[in-house]
Amino acid sequence: MAVEMRTPIPVKEAIERVIKIVKHKEVSTLPIEQSLNSILAEDVKATYDIPRFDKSPYDGFAINSKDSQGANGNNRIQFKVIDHIGAGTASDVTIKNGEAVRIMTGAPIPNGADAVVMFEQTTENEKGFTIRKSFKQGENIAFKGEECKENDIVLNKGKLINSGVIAVLATFGYQNVKVYQKPTVAIIATGSELVGPNEPLEPGNIRNSNGPMIESLCRGINIEATTYQIQEDNLKGCIDIVEKAMSEHDIVITTGGVSVGDFDYLPKVYEAIGANVLFNKVQMRPGSVTTVAYKDHNILFGLSGNPSACYSGFQLFTKPTIQKMMAAQEVYPVIIDAILAEDFKKANPFTRFIRGKAHFTNEGVYLEPSGSNKSNAIVAIANSNGMIILPSGTRGYAKGDTVKVLLTDHLSYESELNL
Amino acid sequence: MAVEMRTPIPVKEAIERVIKIVKHKEVSTLPIEQSLNSILAEDVKATYDIPRFDKSPYDGFAINSKDSQGANGNNRIQFKVIDHIGAGTASDVTIKNGEAVRIMTGAPIPNGADAVVMFEQTTENEKGFTIRKSFKQGENIAFKGEECKENDIVLNKGKLINSGVIAVLATFGYQNVKVYQKPTVAIIATGSELVGPNEPLEPGNIRNSNGPMIESLCRGINIEATTYQIQEDNLKGCIDIVEKAMSEHDIVITTGGVSVGDFDYLPKVYEAIGANVLFNKVQMRPGSVTTVAYKDHNILFGLSGNPSACYSGFQLFTKPTIQKMMAAQEVYPVIIDAILAEDFKKANPFTRFIRGKAHFTNEGVYLEPSGSNKSNAIVAIANSNGMIILPSGTRGYAKGDTVKVLLTDHLSYESELNL
Numbered sequence: 023m024a025v026e027m028r029t030p031i032p033v034k035e036a037i038e039r040v041i042k043i044v045k046h047k048e049v050s051t052l053p054i055e056q057s058l059n060s061i062l063a064e065d066v067k068a069t070y071d072i073p074r075f076d077k078s079p080y081d082g083f084a085i086n087s088k089d090s091q092g093a094n095g096n097n098r099i100q101f102k103v104i105d106h107i108g109a110g111t112a113s114d115v116t117i118k119n120g121e122a123v124r125i126m127t128g129a130p131i132p133n134g135a136d137a138v139v140m141f142e143q144t145t146e147n148e149k150g151f152t153i154r155k156s157f158k159q160g161e162n163i164a165f166k167g168e169e170c171k172e173n174d175i176v177l178n179k180g181k182l183i184n185s186g187v188i189a190v191l192a193t194f195g196y197q198n199v200k201v202y203q204k205p206t207v208a209i210i211a212t213g214s215e216l217v218g219p220n221e222p223l224e225p226g227n228i229r230n231s232n233g234p235m236i237e238s239l240c241r242g243i244n245i246e247a248t249t250y251q252i253q254e255d256n257l258k259g260c261i262d263i264v265e266k267a268m269s270e271h272d273i274v275i276t277t278g279g280v281s282v283g284d285f286d287y288l289p290k291v292y293e294a295i296g297a298n299v300l301f302n303k304v305q306m307r308p309g310s311v312t313t314v315a316y317k318d319h320n321i322l323f324g325l326s327g328n329p330s331a332c333y334s335g336f337q338l339f340t341k342p343t344i345q346k347m348m349a350a351q352e353v354y355p356v357i358i359d360a361i362l363a364e365d366f367k368k369a370n371p372f373t374r375f376i377r378g379k380a381h382f383t384n385e386g387v388y389l390e391p392s393g394s395n396k397s398n399a400i401v402a403i404a405n406s407n408g409m410i411i412l413p414s415g416t417r418g419y420a421k422g423d424t425v426k427v428l429l430t431d432h433l434s435y436e437s438e439l440n441l
Numbered sequence: 442m443a444v445e446m447r448t449p450i451p452v453k454e455a456i457e458r459v460i461k462i463v464k465h466k467e468v469s470t471l472p473i474e475q476s477l478n479s480i481l482a483e484d485v486k487a488t489y490d491i492p493r494f495d496k497s498p499y500d501g502f503a504i505n506s507k508d509s510q511g512a513n514g515n516n517r518i519q520f521k522v523i524d525h526i527g528a529g530t531a532s533d534v535t536i537k538n539g540e541a542v543r544i545m546t547g548a549p550i551p552n553g554a555d556a557v558v559m560f561e562q563t564t565e566n567e568k569g570f571t572i573r574k575s576f577k578q579g580e581n582i583a584f585k586g587e588e589c590k591e592n593d594i595v596l597n598k599g600k601l602i603n604s605g606v607i608a609v610l611a612t613f614g615y616q617n618v619k620v621y622q623k624p625t626v627a628i629i630a631t632g633s634e635l636v637g638p639n640e641p642l643e644p645g646n647i648r649n650s651n652g653p654m655i656e657s658l659c660r661g662i663n664i665e666a667t668t669y670q671i672q673e674d675n676l677k678g679c680i681d682i683v684e685k686a687m688s689e690h691d692i693v694i695t696t697g698g699v700s701v702g703d704f705d706y707l708p709k710v711y712e713a714i715g716a717n718v719l720f721n722k723v724q725m726r727p728g729s730v731t732t733v734a735y736k737d738h739n740i741l742f743g744l745s746g747n748p749s750a751c752y753s754g755f756q757l758f759t760k761p762t763i764q765k766m767m768a769a770q771e772v773y774p775v776i777i778d779a780i781l782a783e784d785f786k787k788a789n790p791f792t793r794f795i796r797g798k799a800h801f802t803n804e805g806v807y808l809e810p811s812g813s814n815k816s817n818a819i820v821a822i823a824n825s826n827g828m829i830i831l832p833s834g835t836r837g838y839a840k841g842d843t844v845k846v847l848l849t850d851h852l853s854y855e856s857e858l859n860l
Contacts, residue, residue: 070642074646075644106703109634109645112644127746129634170817184661185658185661188656189748189823190817192649213547226530236604237607241477333604354859373860386778400608401605404603440776
């Protein structure tokens with residue numbers, strides 16, 4: 023039996039091939055409190071001027087600036103306080119010569135006033151207060167519309183809805199917002215050796231861990247994932263379950279069965295269902311046999327059964343696809359420079375992705391591999407917050423070398439209080 | 442009326458004062474699929490050896506290494522294939538002289554074999570295959586227990602449950618796991634000018650946006666937050682609602698009312714309920730009046746009503762508190778060096794936190810302020826993914842200066858495909 027020949031392509035090209043064919047999903051309308059982390063499918067307009075009215079940005083006194091002219095340390099000018107405005111109320115009075123209104127931050131400027139004196143700039147006395155400097159017209163006033171005007175587009179279609187966007191929507195009284203739908207994911211673990219969490223562990227069996235790992239990777243980015251029954255190494259069963267998953271979800275992730283072994287049926291599944299294979303070999307370790315295919319709107323990820331390779335495949339190919347399907351502008355992983363804290367002497371003809379832990383220190387970002395050579399690969403994933411990228415080459419890497427790291431786990435970045 | 446004097450403390454000291462008094466919450470048991478992003482409250486032990494049995498890490502043929510001795514390009518040695526094992530099954534045969542078993546990745550090594558020949562290392566023929574190199578005892582075999590042994594502690598108490606931890610738990614057949622409970626948060630917006638999303642906007646009113654912003658900041662880190670009714674500037678009402686919130690939640694966040702204005706009742710609320718104020722002035726802009734207090738197990742955050750200051754206060758003080766309450770080892774925000782892409786000439790006696798957008802490029806991390814001076818502050822938050830930190834000083838900062846940025850919004854990092 024001949025071994026199938028595959029042509030390995032560079033990682034970057036592989037990612038770009040996938041992203042190129044991905045289309046975003048339909049638009050739907052959500053209540054704003056359910057829209058966090060979706061992508062805006064409409065421009066958002068200001069429904070009124072901000073500020074809505076001329077207001078005081080400080081606690082102090084509203085005055086007419088003309089009355090302050092000539093004030094200095096040797097010539098303090100006296101003001102009489104005729105009213106008191108808190109935020110949320112307006113004053114009916116009109117300020118006349120030498121008068122002032124005590125005003126709190128956010129309250130509307132009363133009639134006749136054109137400047138605000140901060141408390142710290144006054145000396146209070148029984149009659150009111152004195153000042154020792156003159157004020158300019160408009161000084162310490164936040165003018166109606168100076169931040170934005172009614173009907174201004176304040177947020178553009180395509181923007182990720184973060185907490186600031188939620189605040190903007192709330193400010194302008196929007197209760198619903200149009201967003202791009204998020205894709206849903208089907209997860210199918212393949213391999214006759216795999217058993218589920220409740221099944222007995224017979225000789226030759228191992229428990230399915232890639233399925234739960236992928237499910238939690240999806241959940242971590244707020245993507246709904248459905249786990250299908252574990253598939254034994256059986257071609258007909260695999261074809262049926264993949265077709266069912268494609269009819270129910272946008273993205274179908276299989277783990278295992280993607281190599282060139284006798285029971286690696288995924289290549290035959292892609293053929294049987296008429297999927298277009300974008301690549302089936304990538305210049306990377308682990309996970310060189312990672313395969314991505316598509317048919318109509320479905321994208322199929324054939325991730326390796328090796329847990330490290332499965333994890334890398336999700337981070338490199340699946341996550342950017344999810345981002346693009348939900349119409350995100352930023353689809354690629356964040357990759358930064360960091361300093362290797364250990365030697366990595368082994369040369370490799372393919373780019374290596376090594377599970378690592380980034381430490382953010384005052385002296386820079388340091389990387390340590392999170393598992394040594396023979397340590398448990400899954401434990402190394404658990405102890406990682408990034409993937410150290412060691413490009414292919416004829417030499418290894420030394421402690422102190424600057425290399426790239428793809429950040430994966432934003433909640434477990436070690437950081438000093440670097441202030 | 443005299444202005445209350447407050448002593449501003451450095452930001453770092455303020456954060457440390459808070460973290461010092463925070464205690465972690467109780468332990469509870471969760472199904473593993475609900476445990477993502479919680480913290481392990483127990484060490485996790487391996488329930489069996491990994492690998493569980495001597496197995497093949499490759500697709501190939503299991504042989505006895507003695508039979509391969511003397512093989513070379515001019516002396517190919519022939520093997521006869523007597524069985525075929527896929528993963529998940531075991532072979533009953535025992536290999537004798539010159540025999541081999543075809544074996545797939547992950548399948549158990551058959552009796553009598555002590556090495557695996559990869560497909561690529563063979564030439565197949567009708568009788569079986571030939572090899573042209575000798576193999577060492579144990580070559581290409583993954584031995585039982587070489588990654589970890591039964592009862593080894595594979596994950597330590599205190600670890601964040603990421604997708605890798607889920608995979609470890611699944612591997613070892615755990616269906617439940619002990620975790621530290623997460624704190625819950627009460628949100629109380631104060632200010633007579635504030636109205637909710639459905640209420641009419643009278644003159645002098647603005648809509649409450651800090652409440653929805655904080656709620657989504659909590660939701661973004663998987664923390665349950667409950668929004669209480671907006672409080673008018675009324676001392677008795679504020680005391681009652683804060684006490685109710687304290688009885689129902691660990692953390693109580695108020696927005697507004699924390700300054701020294703006539704209707705800033707929070708200082709009086711802390712006094713009335715007998716809370717210990719950790720600080721009520723911080724050497725930072727905006728948000729210098731941010732106040733943190735505690736009473737028994739409750740932590741109270743008096744965030745500014747200014748949206749930018751409110752956002753900064755949450756990132757600097759509340760988020761690390763949440764992390765520590767859930768027993769996370771990494772409680773501090775990630776702060777990295779980056780290059781200013783614009784001048785910031787204004788000197789400031791306090792540290793400035795400016796909403797900014799970090800761009801991760803091949804040439805480094807570049808920062809642009811996400812809102813100019815008079816642009817809408819809330820829109821600037823929406824357009825940010827970090828807080829640019831400009832330490833106090835007598836001079837400003839120039840384009841090209843390296844400054845620190847506190848990363849806030851991991852989903853909206855702009856990144857080139859930096860591979």
